[in-house]
Amino acid sequence: MEYFVPLSLNRAEKLKKKLKGSFYLAGGTMLNWRGAPQAKALIDLKELNTQEIEASKNKIIIGAGVTIQELALSKKVPPEIAKAAGTFTSINVRNIATVGGAAASGFFISSLLPVFAAYEAEVEYYLSGKKKSSPLAAWLKSKKGIVCAVTIKKSARKVAFTEDKIAASDFPAIVTALGIDLHGGKIANAVVAVSGAKGPLAVSEKASQYLNGLKPSAVDTCKLCAAALKDIPAAANVKVSARVKQRMIESHLASLLRKLL
Amino acid sequence: MKIKFNLNGKNVELEAPAEKKALDILKELHINSVRKGCDEEGKCGNCSILLDGKLVNSCLLIAPQINGKNITTVEALSKGGKLHKIQQAFIDAGIVQCGYCTPAQILAVKALLDEVKKPSRQQINDALSGVLCRCTGYKQIYNALDIITKGKKPKDFTREYKKDYRVVGKITEKIDALQMVKAENSYVEDYVAPDALHIYVLGSPYPHAEIISIDTSGAEKMEGVEYILTHKNSPKTWYTQAGQSYPEPSPYDQQVINAKMRFIGDRVAAVAATSLELAKKAALKIKVRYKVLKPVFSIEEASAPGAPVIHDRDAKKLDPLDVGAIPKKNIICRNSGGIGDMDKGFKKAAVIAEAACSTPPVQHTPMEPHTAYAYMKNGRLIIHTSVQTPFHVRRIVANILGLAENKVRVIKEKVGGGFGAKQDCGVEDLVGTIAYQSGRPVYYRISRKDEFTIRTRPAMFMTVKAGADKSGKLTALSIKTKIDSGGYGPHALTVPMNGCSKTLPLFTCENMSYEVAAYYTNNIVSGAYQGYGVPQTNFTVHIVLAQLAQKLGMKFEDFLSKNLVTKGYRIDILKQLGEGREGLAQKLSSCGLQECIKQGLKKYNTWTNKKSSLGDDIVQGKGMAVMMQGSGIPGLDAANAMVKMISDGTFMLYIGGADLGTGEDTVAAKIAAEELGVNQEQIAVTAADTDTTPFDKGSYASSGTFFTGNAAYVAARNMKKLIIQSAANILKLKPSQVKIMPVGKVGTKSKNMTFKELALATQAGDGAGQLISSGAFTTQKSPIPYAAHFCQVSVNKRTGMVKVDKYHALHDCGVPINPDLAKGQVYGGVLKTIGHTLYEGMEFDKGGKCLTDTFTDYPIQNINDMPEDFEVELIEVADSITPYVGKSIGELACDGASACISVAINNACGIWMKHWPFRPEKILKELDGNGARG
Numbered sequence A: 001m002e003y004f005v006p007l008s009l010n011r012a013e014k015l016k017k018k019l020k021g022s023f024y025l026a027g028g029t030m031l032n033w034r035g036a037p038q039a040k041a042l043i044d045l046k047e048l049n050t051q052e053i054e055a056s057k058n059k060i061i062i063g064a065g066v067t068i069q070e071l072a073l074s075k076k077v078p079p080e081i082a083k084a085a086g087t088f089t090s091i092n093v094r095n096i097a098t099v100g101g102a103a104a105s106g107f108f109i110s111s112l113l114p115v116f117a118a119y120e121a122e123v124e125y126y127l128s129g130k131k132k133s134s135p136l137a138a139w140l141k142s143k144k145g146i147v148c149a150v151t152i153k154k155s156a157r158k159v160a161f162t163e164d165k166i167a168a169s170d171f172p173a174i175v176t177a178l179g180i181d182l183h184g185g186k187i188a189n190a191v192v193a194v195s196g197a198k199g200p201l202a203v204s205e206k207a208s209q210y211l212n213g214l215k216p217s218a219v220d221t222c223k224l225c226a227a228a229l230k231d232i233p234a235a236a237n238v239k240v241s242a243r244v245k246q247r248m249i250e251s252h253l254a255s256l257l258r259k260l261l
Numbered sequence B: 001m002k003i004k005f006n007l008n009g010k011n012v013e014l015e016a017p018a019e020k021k022a023l024d025i026l027k028e029l030h031i032n033s034v035r036k037g038c039d040e041e042g043k044c045g046n047c048s049i050l051l052d053g054k055l056v057n058s059c060l061l062i063a064p065q066i067n068g069k070n071i072t073t074v075e076a077l078s079k080g081g082k083l084h085k086i087q088q089a090f091i092d093a094g095i096v097q098c099g100y101c102t103p104a105q106i107l108a109v110k111a112l113l114d115e116v117k118k119p120s121r122q123q124i125n126d127a128l129s130g131v132l133c134r135c136t137g138y139k140q141i142y143n144a145l146d147i148i149t150k151g152k153k154p155k156d157f158t159r160e161y162k163k164d165y166r167v168v169g170k171i172t173e174k175i176d177a178l179q180m181v182k183a184e185n186s187y188v189e190d191y192v193a194p195d196a197l198h199i200y201v202l203g204s205p206y207p208h209a210e211i212i213s214i215d216t217s218g219a220e221k222m223e224g225v226e227y228i229l230t231h232k233n234s235p236k237t238w239y240t241q242a243g244q245s246y247p248e249p250s251p252y253d254q255q256v257i258n259a260k261m262r263f264i265g266d267r268v269a270a271v272a273a274t275s276l277e278l279a280k281k282a283a284l285k286i287k288v289r290y291k292v293l294k295p296v297f298s299i300e301e302a303s304a305p306g307a308p309v310i311h312d313r314d315a316k317k318l319d320p321l322d323v324g325a326i327p328k329k330n331i332i333c334r335n336s337g338g339i340g341d342m343d344k345g346f347k348k349a350a351v352i353a354e355a356a357c358s359t360p361p362v363q364h365t366p367m368e369p370h371t372a373y374a375y376m377k378n379g380r381l382i383i384h385t386s387v388q389t390p391f392h393v394r395r396i397v398a399n400i401l402g403l404a405e406n407k408v409r410v411i412k413e414k415v416g417g418g419f420g421a422k423q424d425c426g427v428e429d430l431v432g433t434i435a436y437q438s439g440r441p442v443y444y445r446i447s448r449k450d451e452f453t454i455r456t457r458p459a460m461f462m463t464v465k466a467g468a469d470k471s472g473k474l475t476a477l478s479i480k481t482k483i484d485s486g487g488y489g490p491h492a493l494t495v496p497m498n499g500c501s502k503t504l505p506l507f508t509c510e511n512m513s514y515e516v517a518a519y520y521t522n523n524i525v526s527g528a529y530q531g532y533g534v535p536q537t538n539f540t541v542h543i544v545l546a547q548l549a550q551k552l553g554m555k556f557e558d559f560l561s562k563n564l565v566t567k568g569y570r571i572d573i574l575k576q577l578g579e580g581r582e583g584l585a586q587k588l589s590s591c592g593l594q595e596c597i598k599q600g601l602k603k604y605n606t607w608t609n610k611k612s613s614l615g616d617d618i619v620q621g622k623g624m625a626v627m628m629q630g631s632g633i634p635g636l637d638a639a640n641a642m643v644k645m646i647s648d649g650t651f652m653l654y655i656g657g658a659d660l661g662t663g664e665d666t667v668a669a670k671i672a673a674e675e676l677g678v679n680q681e682q683i684a685v686t687a688a689d690t691d692t693t694p695f696d697k698g699s700y701a702s703s704g705t706f707f708t709g710n711a712a713y714v715a716a717r718n719m720k721k722l723i724i725q726s727a728a729n730i731l732k733l734k735p736s737q738v739k740i741m742p743v744g745k746v747g748t749k750s751k752n753m754t755f756k757e758l759a760l761a762t763q764a765g766d767g768a769g770q771l772i773s774s775g776a777f778t779t780q781k782s783p784i785p786y787a788a789h790f791c792q793v794s795v796n797k798r799t800g801m802v803k804v805d806k807y808h809a810l811h812d813c814g815v816p817i818n819p820d821l822a823k824g825q826v827y828g829g830v831l832k833t834i835g836h837t838l839y840e841g842m843e844f845d846k847g848g849k850c851l852t853d854t855f856t857d858y859p860i861q862n863i864n865d866m867p868e869d870f871e872v873e874l875i876e877v878a879d880s881i882t883p884y885v886g887k888s889i890g891e892l893a894c895d896g897a898s899a900c901i902s903v904a905i906n907n908a909c910g911i912w913m914k915h916w917p918f919r920p921e922k923i924l925k926e927l928d929g930n931g932a933r934g
Helices: A011-016 A067-074 A079-084 A099-104 A114-116 A136-142 A203-212 A221-229 A242-260 B022-028 B087-093 B102-115 B121-128 B138-152 B177-181 B276-284 B300-301 B340-346 B392-400 B428-438 B448-454 B494-501 B533-552 B558-562 B592-606 B664-675 B704-731 B755-763 B819-838 B897-911 B920-930
Strands: A003-004 A022-025 A040-043 A054-055 A059-063 A122-127 A131-137 A147-155 A158-164 A174-183 A186-194 B001-005 B011-014 B046-049 B054-057 B071-072 B197-203 B209-215 B226-230 B267-274 B287-292 B332-340 B351-359 B371-377 B381-383 B407-413 B442-445 B459-468 B474-486 B514-522 B617-630 B639-645 B651-653 B682-686 B739-741 B746-748 B752-754 B772-779 B786-796 B801-811 B869-875
Touching: A011 A022, A011 A040, A011 A122, A011 A147, A040 B801, A054 B102, A054 B392, A067 A079, A067 A099, A067 B704, A079 A114, A079 A158, A079 B494, A099 A114, A099 A136, A099 A147, A114 A136, A114 A158, A114 A186, A122 A136, A131 A136, A186 A203, A186 A221, A186 B267, A203 A221, A221 A242, B011 B558, B046 B392, B087 B102, B087 B138, B087 B177, B102 B121, B102 B138, B102 B177, B121 B138, B138 B819, B197 B276, B197 B428, B209 B267, B226 B276, B226 B332, B226 B428, B226 B442, B267 B276, B267 B428, B300 B514, B340 B459, B340 B474, B351 B682, B371 B428, B381 B428, B392 B407, B407 B786, B459 B494, B459 B533, B459 B819, B474 B494, B474 B533, B494 B514, B494 B533, B533 B558, B533 B819, B533 B897, B558 B592, B558 B617, B592 B617, B592 B786, B592 B801, B592 B869, B617 B897, B639 B664, B639 B704, B639 B755, B651 B664, B651 B704, B664 B682, B664 B704, B664 B801, B704 B739, B704 B746, B704 B755, B704 B772, B752 B755, B752 B801, B786 B897, B801 B819, B801 B897, B819 B869, B819 B897, B897 B920
Parallel strands: A003 A040, A022 A040, B001 B071, B197 B442, B381 B407, B474 B514, B651 B682, B801 B869
Antiparallel strands: A054 A059, A059 A147, A122 A131, A122 A147, A158 A174, A174 A186, B001 B011, B046 B054, B046 B071, B197 B267, B209 B287, B226 B267, B332 B514, B351 B459, B371 B381, B371 B442, B459 B474, B617 B786, B639 B651, B639 B772, B739 B746, B746 B752, B786 B801
């Protein structure tokens, strides 16, 4: 297997195009999972200077090479993001897994992605010689380019998340996050995001539509759950039935509403 | 590629392919401490290292990721002879059991303390969250942290017992803990010669099939492939892999490699090659033609008229004991019996309850998978292995190969967790055969995936019916059990029989009956698992008894207390409950059960079921359970020991017992030290080597402490006689005048000598010779350990999730010989069984293929699964059988969790959970049926 360490995004992209069967290497927790990486070549992204978290006046840029544990300990990111990062599998994995990998790997469950989505995070990526940006959920559909960073606007946005695990060493069965703005006493820009129902991230448009414009006191949990579950079908796995996953989403939304409103 | 890194302070430069795992690189550099407990899933964390000070899994890193980095492993922590404070604290807190995960846990604590001086419980949990341990239950890790950060002492956490003893009942170091915390050579994998061949086993893709033809020529041509074993050149001896005393109550239904496949993964061929990768590639080149047969996957299918016959052997001719087998009906064994008159008992009953419960296969998941290494030396077959029964393995392997037993040597190395999975000759038969036939050293270490299917607790189906009169006195109690043993039948009788023999004798009921049967199916093979069939049966019994109490309007604890045995009670039903033989009725020489209940209720009665702050969906409930086990099998088990005084007056103790991390070697050393009037440090133990140590049936059936410990006692007592006699001769005194004077002196107050002086005198050219004693321990009486467990749970009625909030376990373990290790075993057993109860359970597709053979699909407990309030208390109970009656503890610890959790769930929300595991969907179904969800 060949191994390359490009010094620029441009070079990394060119290598990827050139080397068939090659993969980008960040933390490697997915590539190296269950045996040696099955790749003809690895393109290590470690020299691309993406290991910083930068907080400016308006936004926070979380470099793709930041480890999940660095994110968990960071004072620059909102506490809910740090908390979500802190629940990500175990510290052994968090010390090497990266933010970019968490976004790009396509693993079936993620503690982080719903919380990022609830913050209306964008993915900054490099494609065809240019840096571009896209909302997280939209980017996940194509996963094009090299992830450079996840960016979050600084705002008074309220976000909370919760998760359920069958066992503490297990991956979560369901992670649910809720993000809202309050404009003039009414909910705006609501995001209901779930991981684990059927894939790593699902965002419910119907739940957003239901919440947006409502006064917090007018939110009916049952209606919210019904709206969310219309958009977020659940699939069973060997440990948890689809019904249980749906119930977890309901339970999470009820507790998140209590927490945020 | 060339990589450079700093390993434990030394620069290393080497060539490695980019895809090579850091774990493999470090192993090749003889770093023992990186242990591979999962198939590189990053789940077990046993391969942890500190990479630039951060705790990471070396199985998830490849060569370039360690290039230029600093790597620290446990090997670097101790300086000279001095241990690092964390290593010492782990020993002092009694955390080290099998020790396989210990280096990783120590590194996790180091990484934490490097960052935080006085960590909170949450920080400790997070730091340890990535390192799985199946032995300890994690609880005592907090004690180690308190020792380091708060200056606490071990006695602050664990009380000592037996005021008049110096060593027994006192907190002392586990005698092999030092090598574990330093990651010295300990396990089989640490001793394998570089030229050993690696074995890969080609497993059957079909659950039921006959091999029509097998062509190994393609594989044989590959350079580096040295030997291939198939049914054609496999020995034709029929045997059982079950590690039980001969004659075994398990069927002789297996050959090393059979021509017929009886479950998915059954051995088709074993390839021995210069590397595992090569052996695997070669195995895939073997061409096999099968005649696929109709499989059966349930007892119903197996027992249906005209069902496919899985074994057609002549049981009467082959099996060593008649256990009621009818192979043509897929029946492995049957047994039934009882006392009193059941019809009369049920007629007398004012209330009757009945429950049918089931439990699926669950897996032991020792952190070290099955491993063995074998070679020929001077015409003898030498096997180093991770096993609980080295003497049984010697007998089984010698029998398979037609060798005299003295041509086979089995050395049990440190065992990285067994829990019953390693009671059997599960890999040694294959490794021994290939080493013997090929003449080459061979090494076989099964993958985690294969570990999941090598043995399990069997799927078990229990129906319990009981009646009680108006006063709450049991009038009748019956147990009917069927087990699905899978493709072969090791322990098929003993597992369900133990379910009866360790539950019925809890009660004073005069009318009791049992009926057990085991069946072959084409599922994976089951076998022994810590507790045998007791956790499952006790769970079912408790549901029925709790229902009776409810019908009578009685508190469950009152109902139980009315029916439990006490000291002096004669347990007649034990006579019927032998394991393929007649059992022994026993008068109870001690019983601490009532005291366990009394002590436990003090706290239990203060627990109130609170409304959760998390919302109306969550309800709390509490429950209790009682339990018993054995301490080996009287009239069947046997242990031997030998003591030698060496020239400085210290002692070598030789025991055949196989310590699998539970502290059996330490128990034996402590008893010998107590008896000989020396300190524990003056006893060194050599154990479980069939060449150098005397026979012991092995470590199973909760026999280690009682049998091996008492063999050490008898040998030490005989040594004491030799010391007194020899000293009397030398000191010119009468033996009756001479006494042993701790520590290490013998004689009278005015005329005495040290043990060193005695040793030099006896071993001198004009002396009487080295003092060597032996001791054998067999018995018709075995002390019964008892326990009472109490728990409080939260049930989320919306999601079906159950959480154990509080768990208290109180154990009558006779004399607690090793108090901190004994407690550690209870923590571990309880936590494991909480997992079995709530979420562990193996799943299979319709074709019999296992769907849960990874730690991702079959999660086990980490430190965060511990109940927040988790306590173990040992109740000291004197027993007259011997001065050192340490009753068993490890198996008993597994017998209560599912029973008391099921009672607690009923208390919380009114449902009875009758089928393990109590996963959320099952809870919801019961709530739906009960109308209890609201």
